[in-house]
Amino acid sequence: MVKELVENEDLEELIERSRTDPILIFKHSTQCSISIAAYVEFLKFTQDASDVVCGVVLVLENRRLSNTIASRFGVRHESPQAIVLRNGRPHWNASHWAITIDALSKATKV
DSSP, X not given: OEEEOOSHHHHHHHHHHTTTXXXXXXXXXXXXXXXXXXXXXXXHHHHHOTTSEEEEEETTTTHHHHHHHHHHHTOOOOSSEEEEEETTEEEEEEXXXXXXXXXXXXXXXX
């Protein structure tokens, strides 16, 4: 399941869900070719892992929420960026070319 994160409440829902299941947050810049390539990897991952709840933040359109994620979890902002939450905390993160289907699969395994 993929949900676009727009409001703080959207983020809070995912954080709460991460207490029982791994959650993936993908930060995406629609103006960056590297981000577009990583987004394709992310979308392929979501097709194979439909049981993983994923949130997408469009960083240019929603800079405030993107910055909130960075400060709340202590993960320096990058774009593209993937962050896996477990128990309300960052468990794994990657950016740019390190975002692959294989890396996302391994990071979200229970």
